[in-house]
Amino acid sequence: MADPVVTAVRLGKTYGTGDVAVSALAGIDLEIESGTFVVLSGPSGSGKTTLLNLVGAIDVPTEGSITVDGVRLDGLDGEERTRFRREHVGFVFQFFNLIPTLTALENVQLIAEMTGRDGEGPAREALEAVGIGDRADRFPAALSGGEQQRVAIARAVAKRPRVLLADEPTGSLDLATGRVVLGVLRRLNRERAMTVLLVTHNTAIAEMADRVIRLRDGRIVSDVSNPAPVGADRLEW
DSSP, X not given: OOOEEEEEEEEEEEESOGGGOEEEEEEEEEEEETTOEEEEEOSXXXXXXXXXXXXXXXXXXXXEEEEETTEEOTTOOHHHHXXXXXXXXXXXXXXXXXXXXXXXXXXXXXXXXXXXXXXXXXXXXXXXXXXXXXXXXXXXXXXXXXXXXXHHHHHHHTTOOSEEEEESTTTTSOHHHHHHHHHHHHHHHHHTTOEEEEEOSOGGGGGGOSEEEEEETTEEEEEEEOSSOOOGGGOOO
């Protein structure tokens, strides 16, 4: 078994205090092995996005501990969390958040350069890796929704993170385009041994995962390994 890239011990997150306190996560214990494709599922308010945000150091826990890629996150200050996000994880969201005045290459290069190296080479490599190297000089308005999401994925992986966090990455895409985007994520997961944590309301996507963790009311209610993941091109929803 591979070493865990994510370890959470009694991890909890509460928003607010007193009578208005809301428990978003309640004492989660979790290990995720390196190189695993994990789907986090559950109804709205179940805690899945909160868990993703804690793994990505976007938010901080109110109890317990969490270690990601060898870095203990609870207790880090704001500057340390920023450095962790820059060096260890990549993010893909439902909305592409591309800068409209920059080309696809420039959007990716901007993030690649934040790692302190020349960004053009890694940016072009990342665009090729997601299958749109020939769109490098196009602005977002000249790209389809699926192409824009692939630019967003390229932006996330240009710095070669060990962990990729995806929050509803196909939520605004049709079936055919969603399959393409999910296929890109799966290929990067396998070719680069990149751990992928994908939050989704779409239960069909669970069929392509190595592991499916379902949450409800801030707790893990099931954690199932999938012995025979299907290809993204076979998904239906």
